[in-house]
Amino acid sequence: MKSVRVSAPATVSNVCCGFDVLGFAVDAPADEVIVSVADGEGVEITNISGDQGRLPREATRNTASAAVLSLLAAQRLTVKVELELIKNLPLGSGMGSSGASAAAALVGVNQLLNLNLSRHELIPHAMYAENMACGASHADNVAPALLGGFVAIRSYNPLDVISIPIGLTLYCTLVHPALEVRTADARQALNPVVPLKDMVAQNGNMAGLIVGLTQGDADLISRSLHDVVAEPVRAKFLPGLFEMKTIARNAGALGAGISGSGPTIFALSRDEKTAWRTGQLLQQHFSTHHLPSECYVSVINPQGTKVL
DSSP: OEEEEEEEEEEEESTTTOTTTEEEEEEEEEEEEEEEEESSSEEEEEEEESSTTOSOOSTTTSHHHHHHHHHHHHHTOOOEEEEEEEOOSOTTSSSOHHHHHHHHHHHHHHHHTTOOOOHHHHHHHHHHHHHHHHSOOOOTTHHHHHHOSEEEEEEETTEEEEEEOOSSOOEEEEEEESOOOOHHHHHHTSOSSOOHHHHHHHHHHHHHHHHHHHHTOHHHHHHHOOOSSSHHHHGGGSTTHHHHHHHHHHTTOSEEEESTTSSOEEEEESSHHHHHHHHHHHHHHHHHTTOOEEEEEEEBOSSOSEEO
């Protein structure tokens, strides 16, 4: 039996103004998957730790194994793949937990079977798993998890994923309260039609954010971290969302918003001290609602999924 251990990071998707098209990877937390190739055929999950027994073990229902099944079918391979999942990302957190497992499993299989596929070529199989998990083939978690850094999905059909160069150092704060928001529920709550004025405002913010990142313009990034499409609707899932956005800015952060579909709140800052201070104040806010929380601070992860 051949085995490899792979780590895939948490990710922040949407990034306020980039619903389904913007995302970035962080350093911590991260999921791990031990991928093994054995005699026989099929995909089997041999063990999952850290999920409190909640994740499905069936190969067609778990995102890690579903992604591998998609990859093996596309490559017309008949082999036996065994997966052991170590879940360090909380479930339903908005930090890309399902996408991280899929990314780690795909990178492991790609290496063990010497497929020599690029990370971009693995993205559709991770998207297949995301669709199985929440009913939408979005790539704004799995793409940064696989590629690292900050990415934009210019198009889904055909798929066109672009890495965005960043011209300044940014620290990300993630505060995860003891809540769970199902991605499928958060997506279902969204309005199917967006008013023209909101589309114009959202496009302007997204353009400003991307230009601010590439030019290293912190003020432009700060002005652009606003969402008029998803967050106003999803605020009902989080106690005091807009108050928390104000708290983060008053602490010195460039801006804050919902990470993915929530309930985790992310904030971007220019230095580590500000990032930690922002996290502490956001945790204090959650505590006033009798919600314990966890706080993580890291720079944007340029590598993404890695073989340990």
